[in-house]
Amino acid sequence: MIRTSRVGLVHGAFLAFALLLVGRAAKVQLYDGATWRARATRQQVADSPLPAPRGRILDASGNVLVESRQLVKLQIAPKEVWGAPTKPKAVDAARVRLQTVARVLARVGVSSEWARKAVDTTDKWVELPGTYLASDVQELVAVRGVHSTPAIERVPPATDGLRRLVGRADENGEPVDGLEKSLDALLRGTRGTTAELRDAKGHRYDSPGVEGTAARPGHTVVLTINQQLQDIAERALDDAVRGMGAKGGDIVVLDPSSGEVRAMASRRADQRSTVATALTEPYEPGSTLKPFTAARLLDLHRARVDEVVNAYGGKWDYNGRTIEDDHKGTSFTLAQVIQYSSNIGIVQFAQRFTPREQFELMRDMGFGMQTGLPYPGESPGRLVAPKGWDKLTPASMAMGYAITVTPLQLATAYAAIANGGELLEPAIVKEVRASDGTVQYSHTRRVVRRVMTEETARTVRGLLRSVVEGGTAEQANLATFDIAGKTGTAKRTVHGKYVNGSYTASFVGLFPADKPQVVILVKLDDPSKSIYGGKAAAPVSKTIIQAMLASRDASLDRAELASSRITPAPKPASATPVATAAATPTAPVARSDRAAQAFASSANGDSAFEGGDTLVRSVASGSVPFVFRLGEAKKAPPAVVAARAVPSVRGLPLRRAVYALHRAGFRVSLDASGVGDAAATSPDAGTVAPAGTTVHLMRAP
Amino acid sequence: MRGRGIVALVLVGFVLVATGVIWRRSYGTLRAREQSALEQARSALEAERAKLDGDIRDAASRSRLARVAEERLNMRIPSDSQVFVVARPPRRTTRDPH
Numbered sequence: 192m193i194r195t196s197r198v199g200l201v202h203g204a205f206l207a208f209a210l211l212l213v214g215r216a217a218k219v220q221l222y223d224g225a226t227w228r229a230r231a232t233r234q235q236v237a238d239s240p241l242p243a244p245r246g247r248i249l250d251a252s253g254n255v256l257v258e259s260r261q262l263v264k265l266q267i268a269p270k271e272v273w274g275a276p277t278k279p280k281a282v283d284a285a286r287v288r289l290q291t292v293a294r295v296l297a298r299v300g301v302s303s304e305w306a307r308k309a310v311d312t313t314d315k316w317v318e319l320p321g322t323y324l325a326s327d328v329q330e331l332v333a334v335r336g337v338h339s340t341p342a343i344e345r346v347p348p349a350t351d352g353l354r355r356l357v358g359r360a361d362e363n364g365e366p367v368d369g370l371e372k373s374l375d376a377l378l379r380g381t382r383g384t385t386a387e388l389r390d391a392k393g394h395r396y397d398s399p400g401v402e403g404t405a406a407r408p409g410h411t412v413v414l415t416i417n418q419q420l421q422d423i424a425e426r427a428l429d430d431a432v433r434g435m436g437a438k439g440g441d442i443v444v445l446d447p448s449s450g451e452v453r454a455m456a457s458r459r460a461d462q463r464s465t466v467a468t469a470l471t472e473p474y475e476p477g478s479t480l481k482p483f484t485a486a487r488l489l490d491l492h493r494a495r496v497d498e499v500v501n502a503y504g505g506k507w508d509y510n511g512r513t514i515e516d517d518h519k520g521t522s523f524t525l526a527q528v529i530q531y532s533s534n535i536g537i538v539q540f541a542q543r544f545t546p547r548e549q550f551e552l553m554r555d556m557g558f559g560m561q562t563g564l565p566y567p568g569e570s571p572g573r574l575v576a577p578k579g580w581d582k583l584t585p586a587s588m589a590m591g592y593a594i595t596v597t598p599l600q601l602a603t604a605y606a607a608i609a610n611g612g613e614l615l616e617p618a619i620v621k622e623v624r625a626s627d628g629t630v631q632y633s634h635t636r637r638v639v640r641r642v643m644t645e646e647t648a649r650t651v652r653g654l655l656r657s658v659v660e661g662g663t664a665e666q667a668n669l670a671t672f673d674i675a676g677k678t679g680t681a682k683r684t685v686h687g688k689y690v691n692g693s694y695t696a697s698f699v700g701l702f703p704a705d706k707p708q709v710v711i712l713v714k715l716d717d718p719s720k721s722i723y724g725g726k727a728a729a730p731v732s733k734t735i736i737q738a739m740l741a742s743r744d745a746s747l748d749r750a751e752l753a754s755s756r757i758t759p760a761p762k763p764a765s766a767t768p769v770a771t772a773a774a775t776p777t778a779p780v781a782r783s784d785r786a787a788q789a790f791a792s793s794a795n796g797d798s799a800f801e802g803g804d805t806l807v808r809s810v811a812s813g814s815v816p817f818v819f820r821l822g823e824a825k826k827a828p829p830a831v832v833a834a835r836a837v838p839s840v841r842g843l844p845l846r847r848a849v850y851a852l853h854r855a856g857f858r859v860s861l862d863a864s865g866v867g868d869a870a871a872t873s874p875d876a877g878t879v880a881p882a883g884t885t886v887h888l889m890r891a892p
Numbered sequence: 893m894r895g896r897g898i899v900a901l902v903l904v905g906f907v908l909v910a911t912g913v914i915w916r917r918s919y920g921t922l923r924a925r926e927q928s929a930l931e932q933a934r935s936a937l938e939a940e941r942a943k944l945d946g947d948i949r950d951a952a953s954r955s956r957l958a959r960v961a962e963e964r965l966n967m968r969i970p971s972d973s974q975v976f977v978v979a980r981p982p983r984r985t986t987r988d989p990h
Contacts, residue, residue, distance in 0.1 A: 255949065260942035261935055324943060325936030341935075346942070349950055422954040670973040740975040742954070753977045 243380025246409030271336030352456035415451035436719035447606035450615030473595035477681025480591035530662035541589030609707035667729035676700035678724030698728035839876035856882035
């Protein structure tokens with residue numbers, strides 16, 4: 192009995208111990224399992240960040256402008272490569288390893304100084320500068336003691352103009368400027384991790400048992416830029432800056448029907464300039480501002496195109512200042528004021544505005560505020576309120592001084608003349624797609640406000656056509672298409688003072704004149720060969736249009752263009768047929784006829800010249816034909832002025848309230864001038880009204 | 893004898909199961925390493941493809957070709973009068989078949 196009890200006791204003890212072990216194991220494995228697993232993972236698994244590729248940036252046709260590619264960084268442990276061999280065979284193998292390292296490094300372009308460091312067996316660790324294609328260093332990475340880590344390289348656009356617009360990302364993938372910075376939230380992907388096992392000494396081992404997380408690439412951003420057109424614009428600007436001895440220049444090409452920027456080129460003599468100056472550097476536009484004065488006067492029925500004012504023989508003393516015209520005359524109609532860019536004429540016409548009206552005109556055209564393009568550092572330009580004006584400011588502003596605008600703002604305002612009177616919000620981003628291809632954003636045409644009636648816009652286009660037909664911009668003229676446009680020659684300032692002999696030469700063209708498909712703004716800073724916009728900038732516009740016509744993919748709707756083409760006048764019988772562009776006859780007789788008809792026909796809304804059997808005639812004339820096959824006709828976007836809600840501005844200072852209403856696309860009228868806060872609006876906040884509706888703003892008592 | 897047989901069977905079963913588990917783990921590890929190597933190779937090839945695509949784009953870009961065409965082949969951009977855009981013929985109206 193006693194013996195049985197002892198055995199039972201021992202058995203019982205073993206059983207209890209076993210139960211204790213099982214119980215403890217159950218607690219550790221089941222109850223505290225998650226905690227211990229997490230602790231073990233922290234100790235045994237090392238996570239390394241896996242950089243996410245930034246999204247690609249494409250042009251409107253789907254061509255890649257910017258993309259990221261995965262490269263590797265190299266780290267070499269020379270001691271590990273050598274490996275402290277003792278036997279002769281091992282020494283030979285170590286030598287071969289070092290020779291392999293030196294050979295591959297030389298092949299991939301590593302400098303001799305770094306290559307020497309990499310094989311110096313007294314060094315423990317060498318981090319080589321730069322990034323390398325994995326396939327180029329495959330042989331090297333296989334060598335013991337050579338380590339690689341993934342790195343993402345951002346390949347910038349090929350051309351300078353695109354680089355300025357798109358911006359840069361540094362070697363860590365962080366955006367520095369341009370669209371890379373403003374669209375960073377879209378382009379930046381989500382980082383992943385790679386997991387490796389770590390032993391007690393900290394050594395790392397690849398293990399399939401531990402899984403990292405995959406990096407998710409950023410969104411793809413499709414720009415409205417057309418790469419072909421961008422190349423054309425950049426080359427034209429390069430040639431113009433060099434040919435005219437200018438200090439720099441800008442070109443903006445805009446689609447007036449959608450507000451999409453098709454090309455944007457900038458050049459500056461200062462090599463430190465890396466931004467799109469067409470967005471960041473405002474300038475005094477000079478005479479390119481005159482058509483807006485004419486348009487508003489016509490809209491308000493305060494002037495007619497055939498109304499005559501005194502031109503004082505080209506020199507006029509006004510409020511103690513002498514205003515001069517280059518094209519001198521005794522009297523000019525409003526049409527001639529625009530055609531010959533008469534300062535005296537436009538100042539007299541502008542006197543029909545009150546300062547408030549003149550200020551509102553400029554404000555309505557979008558000057559003095561940013562266009563809203565997602566570009567860091569976009570300038571709003573400068574437009575001073577009437578209370579800050581002196582007695583000469585209205586005259587200066589009518590001539591395009593006392594106000595600064597960016598090239599994009601001016602191109603956008605001209606787009607309103609081109610599209611029938613609607614000021615559009617310019618766009619640079621056409622579409623945003625997620626990494627799985629789903630469309631996250633697609634640009635739709637957005638009307639900010641109507642700034643002139645369709646009839647006025649058509650009339651002004653007629654006036655601008657006469658500028659090219661027989662006015663200051665004859666050098667922009669084409670033989671087979673009508674162009675409308677306006678030149679500008681404005682004095683430049685340095686530290687706020689005008690500098691003698693320093694000018695900005697500019698030209699804004701609409702092509703073709705009857706149904707404009709593009710607005711082209713060309714601006715040259717301080718050209719030394721010719722200061723005039725008509726001679727320095729207008730020919731650049733012509734060069735761009737000719738290159739666009741000869742390019743297969745340059746955002747032109749050729750089906751529409753066919754109807755805008757005009758027949759060049761037949762050459763005199765004695766004329767010798769020529770085949771070169773430089774020697775193409777310009778038919779002066781037909782030109783003067785067209786100049787006379789340009790305004791009348793445009794006022795009727797018809798094209799002055801109908802295209803005939805141009806192909807047969809021109810082939811017969813001996814020139815070399817370039818025939819394009821037509822693609823599908825482009826569908827015009829619906830001309831709808833989107834309605835939007837009146838924003839709530841209650842409690843805001845009047846200035847900010849007016850600004851907010853303007854930004855929302857409304858006109859603003861105030862019950863009284865002065866300072867104070869906004870109390871209410873009529874229509875009320877939240878009321879849906881079409882863009883351009885006048886909102887009455889009431890001041891708090 | 894019967895008891896020993898059962899024990900032997902259990903032991904054999906244990907060895908077989910353990911062998912199967914170890915084989916499966918080894919096989920999985922091998923395949924995972926192969927997969928990892930293939931992924932790295934794919935990544936390297938993707939990078940190389942991106943570089944070659946970029947080189948092709950640069951070589952075929954208008955900015956480069958236009959310059960080369962003008963300098964080496966004496967080509968030039970045609971003037972507007974030398975470019976012909978053929979108007980689309982009017983569409984035929986389809987008859988109502990009745």
